[in-house]
Amino acid sequence: MNDQMMRELTDKFPGAKVDPRLPSEEDKKKQYIYVFNMEPKEVEGFDPYMPASELMIKQVCSINTFYSKTPVRKRRTEGYGEFAEWHRHVTTYTTKQYLQGTLRRSEVIQISPVKEMSPIECAVYDTNSKTIELMHQACYYWRCLRFGLEYAPQAVSNFTMLITGIVNAAVNGGTAVFQQIFLESPMAKEPICQRYAQALKNAFSDQLRAVNFALIIHDQIVPDVSRPLHEQALGNFKDMASKMEPAIGKVDFSQGKAYFGEIPPTDFLTPKDKKAPHEESKVDESPADESAK
Numbered sequence: 001m002n003d004q005m006m007r008e009l010t011d012k013f014p015g016a017k018v019d020p021r022l023p024s025e026e027d028k029k030k031q032y033i034y035v036f037n038m039e040p041k042e043v044e045g046f047d048p049y050m051p052a053s054e055l056m057i058k059q060v061c062s063i064n065t066f067y068s069k070t071p072v073r074k075r076r077t078e079g080y081g082e083f084a085e086w087h088r089h090v091t092t093y094t095t096k097q098y099l100q101g102t103l104r105r106s107e108v109i110q111i112s113p114v115k116e117m118s119p120i121e122c123a124v125y126d127t128n129s130k131t132i133e134l135m136h137q138a139c140y141y142w143r144c145l146r147f148g149l150e151y152a153p154q155a156v157s158n159f160t161m162l163i164t165g166i167v168n169a170a171v172n173g174g175t176a177v178f179q180q181i182f183l184e185s186p187m188a189k190e191p192i193c194q195r196y197a198q199a200l201k202n203a204f205s206d207q208l209r210a211v212n213f214a215l216i217i218h219d220q221i222v223p224d225v226s227r228p229l230h231e232q233a234l235g236n237f238k239d240m241a242s243k244m245e246p247a248i249g250k251v252d253f254s255q256g257k258a259y260f261g262e263i264p265p266t267d268f269l270t271p272k273d274k275k276a277p278h279e280e281s282k283v284d285e286s287p288a289d290e291s292a293k
Contacts, residue, residue, distance in 0.1 A: 002035060002037070005130040011034070013033060016030075016032060016033050020034075022089070038063075041059050043055065043058050043059060046132060046261035048139040048261075049264070054179075055292045060169075062101060063100050063213040064098045064099065067091070067092055069090050070089045072087045073086055078205050080181050081177065081181060083119060083123070083181055084119050084181050084182075084187055087117060087119075087122070088122050090115045091111065092110075092112035092115075093108050093111055118196070119181075119182070119191075120192060123182060124196055127207055128206065128260070130207070134210050134211065134214050135160065135213070135260070137158070137159050138213055141156075151221070151248070153221075153223060156222060156226070159218060160229055163215065163218060164232070166207070167236040170236070175207065182200055183196065184246075203259075205251055209253060209263060211240070213266070214239070215230075217266070218230055
């Protein structure tokens with residue numbers, strides 16, 4: 001836990017300032033211990049067949065690049081809301097040797113200039129991150145169903161919570177707010193929003209495909225006690241797709257390809273059991289531009 005680690009560091013180094021904020025130039029002249037969360041390394045492409053153990057190794061082993069991300073709020077007077085005001089400052093640290101192996105410490109040999117992410121860039125990044133998180137969980141259970149592997153039924157509740165959290169946010173907040181601010185409000189005409197608008201639409205399309213796939217898998221494994229939550233998620237998903245339709249068009253869920261990669265087939269499920277959450281088949285597929293990658 002960060003708080004416990006910072007307390008221990010303060011006790012061990014009483015003359016140092018221990019802080020979760022990026023050190024200022026004045027801080028660098030003193031003893032300063034900068035504590036921040038390290039995000040797992042992003043793995044290029046999405047492989048639905050990759051076991052969780054292999055993904056973990058690729059994400060957290062042999063790392064020499066660390067990212068510090070700090071939220072920065074810049075107030076606006078237009079009244080678009082706080083999602084239009086939160087930027088993100090990203091600093092990259094490169095160490096001399098790879099960590100998370102036999103080494104626990106290494107010298108930092110390079111610190112990048114601070115890169116600022118705009119609010120719409122943050123929206124694209126966060127939407128895609130949640131989509132990939134959902135796909136990893138859904139594909140775990142897909143592999144269990146496809147290859148007859150055992151899984152812990154009690155762990156399905158985490159999968160249920162993830163699905164319901166995404167579809168509820170899409171209807172009441174989260175992506176619904178992103179759509180309203182960055183694609184439909186007057187702010188959408190600003191150059192930065194126009195630059196990343198297609199990337200955000202692609203992120204929405206990917207999330208719809210991921211939720212559709214996750215609900216098909218969830219229907220097969222959800223315990224009876226959680227069946228009402230599944231049915232509620234189905235209804236909210238239809239609302240989610242309906243609300244996004246004016247911005248991205250209708251999505252063809254029969255296609256097994258998304259911008260993030262392959263969605264595995266579910267044709268091994270019998271038609272009786274395979275309940276597709278959404279039956280729309282028309283699609284507005286605009287090619288992704290460079291900012292969508």
